[in-house]
Amino acid sequence: MCIERKLPVTRYYGSKRKLVKKIWQVFEEQNIQFNSILDVFGGSGIFSYYAKLKNKDVTYNDIFKFNYYIGKALIGNSTTSINYDKILNLLNEREGVIYKDTIENNYRNIYFLDEENHLIDVIVQNIDSEFNNEFEKASAYYVLFQTCLIKRPFNLFHRKNLSLRTNHTISNFGNKTTWEKSFHELFKQFVNELKEIQFNNDKINNITNFSALNCDIKADLVYIDPPYFNIKGSHLSYHSRYHFLEGLTNYNELANFISLEKNNKEICINQSMEFESKTNFCNDMKELISKHINSIIVISYRNMGYPSIEEIKNILSEFKPLKDIYIVNLGEYSYALNRSRTKANEYLIIGR
Ligand SMILES: C[S@@+](CC[C@H](N)C(=O)[O-])C[C@H]1O[C@@H](n2cnc3c(N)ncnc32)[C@H](O)[C@@H]1O
Incomplete structure (x- = not known):
């Protein structure tokens, strides 16, 4: 069941508002079955909000308190x-x-x-x-x-x-x-x-405010949308x-x-x-995936960055059999706030 609703407009760097329907389409096409999600890098909350519309059990998490409030307002359920x-x-x-x-x-x-x-x-x-x-x-x-x-x-x-x-x-x-x-x-x-x-979808949606590596919530599907590093330039x-x-x-x-x-x-x-240092990023990613090896892992990342999509796949393959790993190209996508001319493609790296 899905409730039809306009999605909130998000003014947030890296928001997946324009991609969230496509991401969900991939889940359906690949027949990925799950009841609960953990949105580790929740940001604007759009992925969690969509999961709430789809009536999943949702945990939204972000390291920042201001995002916790945004998540709570959009995904939490009011009792009064x-x-x-x-x-x-x-x-x-x-x-x-x-x-x-x-x-x-x-x-x-x-x-x-x-x-x-x-x-x-x-x-x-x-x-x-x-x-x-x-x-x-x-x-x-x-x-x-x-x-x-x-x-x-x-x-x-x-x-x-x-x-x-x-x-x-x-x-x-x-x-x-x-x-x-x-x-x-x-x-x-x-x-x-x-x-x-x-x-209100009458569910207990969880809103948490941990750093990704300190977030111990478990879910059927863990969505990982970390900060992105350009190959060139400062971060x-x-x-x-x-x-x-x-x-x-x-x-x-x-x-x-x-x-x-x-x-x-x-x-x-x-x-x-954590997840904001290029040199430590791959180790952080390994540690995060190792916390959720029994879950379906879905990672969002862009190409032309560090690490490459292939490198992320290799990291995932340390925890999931290669036959269960899929890379899906969601197409060319230019973020509203990204003024560079070269357009990168958005990918999902999925490990079941
Ligand atoms: C690419 S954005 C996520 C965008 C989100 N999926 C959306 O659609 O709006 C990355 C998010 O990770 C958060 N973040 C950065 N470092 C983190 C960490 N170590 N643990 C948890 N969240 C972190 C940032 O505050 C930011 O909201």
Whole structure:
């Protein structure tokens, strides 16, 4: 059984939103049978969300707390109905409350305008003091994070580049129409979007926040969509791309973790080299697969990267018989945020 629903729009580096149906088609064509999935590198949550639509038992996992909240809002099931007006009301300052100004004070001219920084300070503190229910809290953070992401050039936080947005009239870059909408308007838009995408499938879906190698959940099918390394060029970690959102989930400590020597004032909370170091990647992958040898393993990776698809297949063959390993080319795919001209192909490496 599958519930028909619009998929959430994800502004996330490496999101499989445009590929998830194709991936599922492969499962059906190859008659891969399973009831439960573990999405180890959950990211935007789109794979888990699709699995929830297909009524599987789902565990979404990601190393970052901000992603945990995104996963919880999309994949968790609410036990009480969500009060969307209460989320909308987070935009308002409470009378008599003295708010801290951590973002406004430390992030002037870096990612957002002053008034937006002020709103971010207010919203996070309102969430922290008023939302005790984890699902409700996750829903509120989901709306805040999507609003922050859509306002950012490239939807990222790796550079101090607010001027790309504020100078957009003289630049041919960016999303002018979206950027001209106010923070309030976009926040409201995402509350409405959330109303449409949240649904209850009456299952206990698990949302976890472990590093991949510390995630001991078992499932029939383990989906592995790790960070990708280009053969050439320097590697940008997920932490560098999204540290600001991770910082917001640790609002009371974040000021102590700001790297003042960096132009973008990266917040050094929850940095990890696991799966983010080219030299260790293959060892990390071996260790991860060894934890799930009794599961169907499905790895997403692109060619023209390190390691090659053939190398990943060789790693998998240390744990699964070669006759049970399949490589499926999902076709040419260019990520929205990837501006290199050469298009890589997306692959699935499957071991049964
Ligand atoms: C390629 S993205 C996954 C994209 C996801 N499948 C989607 O469709 O949106 C990789 C994800 O792995 C997470 N990540 C990076 N290192 C990790 C680790 N050691 N353990 C768990 N998650 C990690 C990142 O936060 C990022 O969300």
